[in-house]
Amino acid sequence: MGVIRNTKSVQLVTEFFNSTKEAIGVVDLVEKFSEQMNKSTIYRILDRLEDEGKVHAFLGVNGLKHYAKCKDCSHTEHVDVHPHFQCTSCGKVECVSYEISIPKLPNKNIAQAQLLLTGTCERCTS
Amino acid sequence: MGVIRNTKSVQLVTEFFNSTKEAIGVVDLVEKFSEQMNKSTIYRILDRLEDEGKVHAFLGVNGLKHYAKCKDCSHTEHVDVHPHFQCTSCGKVECVSYEISIPKLPNKNIAQAQLLLTGTCERCTS
DNA sequence: TTTTTAATGCAACTCAGTTGCAAAAATAAA
DNA sequence: TTTATTTTTGCAACTGAGTTGCATTAAAAA
Numbered sequence: 053m054g055v056i057r058n059t060k061s062v063q064l065v066t067e068f069f070n071s072t073k074e075a076i077g078v079v080d081l082v083e084k085f086s087e088q089m090n091k092s093t094i095y096r097i098l099d100r101l102e103d104e105g106k107v108h109a110f111l112g113v114n115g116l117k118h119y120a121k122c123k124d125c126s127h128t129e130h131v132d133v134h135p136h137f138q139c140t141s142c143g144k145v146e147c148v149s150y151e152i153s154i155p156k157l158p159n160k161n162i163a164q165a166q167l168l169l170t171g172t173c174e175r176c177t178s
Numbered sequence: 179m180g181v182i183r184n185t186k187s188v189q190l191v192t193e194f195f196n197s198t199k200e201a202i203g204v205v206d207l208v209e210k211f212s213e214q215m216n217k218s219t220i221y222r223i224l225d226r227l228e229d230e231g232k233v234h235a236f237l238g239v240n241g242l243k244h245y246a247k248c249k250d251c252s253h254t255e256h257v258d259v260h261p262h263f264q265c266t267s268c269g270k271v272e273c274v275s276y277e278i279s280i281p282k283l284p285n286k287n288i289a290q291a292q293l294l295l296t297g298t299c300e301r302c303t304s
Numbered sequence: 305t306t307t308t309t310a311a312t313g314c315a316a317c318t319c320a321g322t323t324g325c326a327a328a329a330a331t332a333a334a
Numbered sequence: 335t336t337t338a339t340t341t342t343t344g345c346a347a348c349t350g351a352g353t354t355g356c357a358t359t360a361a362a363a364a
Contacts, residue, residue, distance in 0.1 A: 078351080091314095092353075096312085140289070152293075158300075160297060162297040164296045167278075183329085184330080216343065221320095
């Protein structure tokens with residue numbers, strides 16, 4: 053497993069994630085960088101960044117893949133235990149700093165919990 | 179909005195959901211009934227049953243649509259506040275009877291919470 | 305500067321889910 | 335029951351997210 057190469061495309065994507073705390077859907081990212089790089093390239097870069105723990109992935113309400121770099125990321129290995137919030141009005145998606153309490157289920161071994169909260173964000177809640 | 183018609187296909191799908199407490203992915207359901215009915219028919223029947231509150235829908239770990247009929251269903255209007263569990267070993271998916279505690283977020287209005295638990299089920303946890 | 309290895313672009317593909325439309329089956333009306 | 339009305343179905347074609355093989359290009363190592 054070689055080190056991730058510092059290509060122009062990798063720099064662009066990395067810079068983007070450093071510039072925002074919000075999460076972004078891959079589709080939007082592909083659109084955003086459509087002039088700069090290929091769709092496949094984005095998917096592959098995101099895979100690599102996730103492997104490295106630089107960003108973390110999760111699914112939005114529609115089942116679309118989203119990525120974000122939050123302060124939990126790059127704690128050596130990212131364990132995704134925080135919820136995500138998606139605004140049904142403006143579409144904004146973000147990580148929520150809140151530790152999920154994982155319910156104990158008899159005779160089951162729960163390894164992971166994914167909590168997705170939907171509603172209206174501060175801007176859209178008038 | 180007319181009443182849902184009692185066709186052969188609707189009966190089959192309904193009977194299936196009455197026969198199990200487990201959830202099932204649409205893809206699996208399409209496969210299961212591939213001899214009896216068309217893919218589109220299944221998708222449309224599930225839409226209707228969901229509208230009627232007879233079953234409820236949610237997304238599995240892979241983002242694939244799943245349906246289940248649990249005791250919460252058909253309480254007039256189904257509010258999906260219970261978590262779902264997906265076994266990473268045998269693939270079984272089921273509803274979990276456990277009320278999610280929805281975190282309050284400052285200035286946000288949270289309308290819904292979707293919690294997906296993954297791990298190993300009683301049978302696969304040796 | 306050359307060699308090695310990883311990353312990219314592209315086009316073609318997979319697979320879940322959707323849609324338009326004509327034909328068939330339910331229900332309602334007569 | 336028979337006819338008229340409305341919903342449902344099958345089919346085939348489509349959409350859109352995500353993947354893949356492969357030749358070319360660009361990084362990093364030698």
